[in-house]
Amino acid sequence: MTTDAAVDERATAAAVARFAEAFDRHDVDAVMAAVTDDCVFESTAPPDGVRHEGRVAVRAAWTAFFRDAAGSTFETEQQVVAGDRAVVLWRYTWPTGHVRGVDVFRVRDGLVAEKLSYVKG
Structure with a gap:
């Protein structure tokens, strides 16, 4: 027997994995396919990050990030x-x-x- 929490956690883990795989490829179209229409992204920009709300703003933020992130990788x-x-x-x-x-x-x-997103430093 499976609990609702276990189902939610599997779905959550799968959604984050799908997002991370697209992000690691720097594939903005695949990243955007993995987010909701009203998605929110808060960057690590000092001092308090920058908040991007909605598909247009989030796409613009990640497009700029991928453009400037040549040769970079994320490791979980x-x-x-x-x-x-x-x-x-x-x-x-x-x-x-x-x-x-x-x-x-x-x-x-x-x-x-x-x-x-939060960063040490």
């Missing part, structure tokens, strides 16, 4: 899923360095609705 260090939320600890590496951070995801109807 740990992922914890609880209901419709996922917390992903990661390491972002580019040709001359790296940074570690965390994303807090919220998933709705099998799609990422929110990605809030």
Whole structure:
């Protein structure tokens, strides 16, 4: 017998995995296919990040990020899923360095609705 929480957590993990695979490929179309129409992305830009709301704003933010991120990779260090939320600890590496951070995801109807990003430093 499966509980609703277990079903939610599997769906949450699958949605975040789909998003991450597209993000790792720098495939903005696939990333956008993995998010809700009213998606929210908060970047790590100092001091408090920049909030992007809705498909147009989020697409523009990720298009610019991918354009400027040649040679970079994300590595998931740990992922914890609880209901419709996922917390992903990661390491972002580019040709001359790296940074570690965390994303807090919220998933709705099998799609990422929110990605809030934080960085150490």
